[in-house]
Amino acid sequence: MEKGKSDDWLTDDEQRAWRTYVDVGTLLLNQLGRDLEPFDLTINDYEILVNLSESPQRRMRMSDLARTTLQSKSRLSHQISRMEKSGLVRRENCESDRRGLFAVLTEDGWETMRRVAPHHVTAVREHFIDLVPTDDQAALRKALTPVVEHLRAARGRI
C-alpha cells in the first residue's frame, strides 16, 4: 500500500519499530517451538505444564488457567483434551468446589516438565535473554509495560 495516504499511517521509524517487534515474535515462536519438538511438546503445551507445575497440588481451575495463559476457554479445552490423550494432564471435578473443573498435572506430566524445563530455559537464554544487555532488558520492559496494561484491560472488557 502507498504511504502518506492517511495521517494515521505509520511513519518510517514507527514502521521499523513495529516490524522488528513483529519479526522477533514470529521467529522466536518458531525457534522455541522447534527446540521443543524433540520432546513432542508445543509451546502451548509447555506453558500449561509450567503453570500447573507451579500451582498448589499441581492443579488449576480451567477458568484460571485460561486467564493465565491468555487463551479462550474453548481453545484451552481442546488443548487440555490433546494433553490428556498424551497422559500429561487429567481433568478432575472438585466435590467441595462447585466452580467447576480442574486441570491436574499427572506424574508423567511432572516428570516431563522436570526433564524439559532446563532445555527450554537454555533456549530462552540462547535466543533472547543473553542477546539483550541488562539495560536494554529494562528498556524493553519499560517500553512494553503500557502496552501490556492496555491489552489486559481491553481483554477484561470482552
Next chain:
Amino acid sequence: MEKGKSDDWLTDDEQRAWRTYVDVGTLLLNQLGRDLEPFDLTINDYEILVNLSESPQRRMRMSDLARTTLQSKSRLSHQISRMEKSGLVRRENCESDRRGLFAVLTEDGWETMRRVAPHHVTAVREHFIDLVPTDDQAALRKALTPVVEHLRAARGRI
C-alpha cells in the same frame, strides 16, 4: 519449578522482562486477530495480502513469500489454498521462470486489502504504537535488533 536449581535459570529481572515480552506477544496477536474478524481475515491472511499488494504485479514466488512471512513452505501452501478458496489469491505458473509457482493477488484480494488496511493500521496504533513514546520505540528496536539478527541467521541454517 523451583528457582536457583541451575546457574542458567532466569533471574527475577530477566524473568520479568521475558514475561512482559511474551504476554504482549500473546495479547497483541489475540487483539489484532479479533480486530480482523469482521473482515473474515486472520493475521496470517492479512500479512500475505500486505506482501502481495506491495510486490510488482501484486505477485510473489511462493518460496520468497515463505521467507518473507517467516513460514515453512508447507504451512504457507495450506494457507494459500485457503485464501484461494476465498478468492483472495490465485496460484500461477510463470512460463519464463522455471523457479516455480507464484501466488498472485486477485482483484478481490486487492479490494479487500484496500478496505481493511486502514482499520488494521488504526488497530496497530491503538494497541501498540501510540502507547509507546518515540524514545521507547527506539529503545525497543535497539533491544530487539540483536535478537532478530540472531534468529534470522539461525533460521538460515536450517
